[in-house]
Amino acid sequence: MLLYNNSRSGNCYKVRLLAALLEELDVLDRSNRPEVLGDLNPALRVPVLVLDDGRHLAESNAIIDYLAEGTQYLPQDPYTRAQVLSWQFFEQYEHEPNIAVARFLNLFGVDASEEFHKRLHAGGTKALEALERGLEGREFLVGDSYSVADISLYAYTHVADEGGFDLSPYPAIRSWLTRVAAQPGHIPITA
Amino acid sequence: MLLYNNSRSGNCYKVRLLAALLEELDVLDRSNRPEVLGDLNPALRVPVLVLDDGRHLAESNAIIDYLAEGTQYLPQDPYTRAQVLSWQFFEQYEHEPNIAVARFLNLFGVDASEEFHKRLHAGGTKALEALERGLEGREFLVGDSYSVADISLYAYTHVADEGGFDLSPYPAIRSWLTRVAAQPGHIPITA
Numbered sequence: 001m002l003l004y005n006n007s008r009s010g011n012c013y014k015v016r017l018l019a020a021l022l023e024e025l026d027v028l029d030r031s032n033r034p035e036v037l038g039d040l041n042p043a044l045r046v047p048v049l050v051l052d053d054g055r056h057l058a059e060s061n062a063i064i065d066y067l068a069e070g071t072q073y074l075p076q077d078p079y080t081r082a083q084v085l086s087w088q089f090f091e092q093y094e095h096e097p098n099i100a101v102a103r104f105l106n107l108f109g110v111d112a113s114e115e116f117h118k119r120l121h122a123g124g125t126k127a128l129e130a131l132e133r134g135l136e137g138r139e140f141l142v143g144d145s146y147s148v149a150d151i152s153l154y155a156y157t158h159v160a161d162e163g164g165f166d167l168s169p170y171p172a173i174r175s176w177l178t179r180v181a182a183q184p185g186h187i188p189i190t191a
Numbered sequence: 192m193l194l195y196n197n198s199r200s201g202n203c204y205k206v207r208l209l210a211a212l213l214e215e216l217d218v219l220d221r222s223n224r225p226e227v228l229g230d231l232n233p234a235l236r237v238p239v240l241v242l243d244d245g246r247h248l249a250e251s252n253a254i255i256d257y258l259a260e261g262t263q264y265l266p267q268d269p270y271t272r273a274q275v276l277s278w279q280f281f282e283q284y285e286h287e288p289n290i291a292v293a294r295f296l297n298l299f300g301v302d303a304s305e306e307f308h309k310r311l312h313a314g315g316t317k318a319l320e321a322l323e324r325g326l327e328g329r330e331f332l333v334g335d336s337y338s339v340a341d342i343s344l345y346a347y348t349h350v351a352d353e354g355g356f357d358l359s360p361y362p363a364i365r366s367w368l369t370r371v372a373a374q375p376g377h378i379p380i381t382a
Binding site: 051055079081090094096113116 | 233242246248249251252254257269274279281283285287288304307310318321322325
């Protein structure tokens with residue numbers, strides 16, 4: 001399988017991290033070239049996974065759920081699976097558009113209005129508060145074990161400081177980040 | 192089962208629409224009261240589904256996938272399921288935050304900066320262009336039949352004009368909207 005990848009993207013990191021945990025997927029990096037993605041993803045974004053038979057799949061969370069099917073990282077029970085999806089949709093709606101975008105602006109020195117920066121900071125803070133509430137008294141986001149829900153939320157939370165977010169008010173998030181990073185087979189975003 | 196609902200929200204409409212198609216779920220409307228949602232959804236948003244045994248589920252797309260499990264509206268094949276999720280994550284990331292938010296500002300006369308309006312219009316147009324590419328030459332978004340992917344994207348696309356988006360440049364979207372609305376058991380967003 002071939003992964004169209006961007007080495008700085010947390011969305012692509014989700015796929016590389018799960019692939020490392022599963023130890024069963026060769027990941028080839030390709031630079032982000034929207035012009036080559038036209039036939040693979042109507043939204044022209046990475047990551048895109050291309051299966052050996054040429055079929056392809058877009059959206060980081062859809063990709064990791066597909067790869068995790070039948071493994072310990074995606075529960076079989078319908079309600080528990082739905083809880084995983086619930087966190088993943090939360091991540092794409094409330095978390096990534098604020099925290100990942102703020103990090104992107106910082107990392108690449110992109111010019112943006114103060115209004116936009118404020119909007120990202122307020123939205124990202126709201127997302128971190130929700131994540132903190134969701135993690136209080138829990139080891140992992142869903143059930144009692146590490147799942148793709150944790151991978152989806154870990155990807156940009158653990159680098160939230162690069163977007164100007166201070167995690168010190170969130171003790172449940174901080175201890176969860178430590179537990180995720182301690183999982184056997186874990187790789188950093190730079191790997 | 193009880194649905195915490197908002198009658199103007201397309202995200203809540205997704206759940207009501209699928210429930211109408213399945214003809215097997217009683218939907219009770221509740222006004223959107225964040226203060227009552229604290230124990231049900233860390234993100235404090237509707238829709239939230241409460242099962243008969245008290246377990247609860249947040250995020251519109253996670254809810255409809257849970258309800259559709261085992262029906263014709265959610266494919267069994269893993270790759271086809273992943274394609275459904277891919278469109279649903281696209282919806283939450285690129286489509287809803289622009290088109291639904293622009294509609295919200297218009298419907299409720301919310302004050303927002305010109306910069307924000309421009310950002311929503313540009314983002315929503317990009318999402319509609321991607322949706323048009325995804326629908327070209329197809330009857331429905333995934334496989335050959337109507338699925339929860341169509342429900343997820345229909346919810347705000349069919350009222351995009353209320354957000355100031357003109358659908359006349361998108362013939363594939365327009366004919367798909369007609370096909371979705373012609374499905375047996377279909378209900379309008381106002382139902």
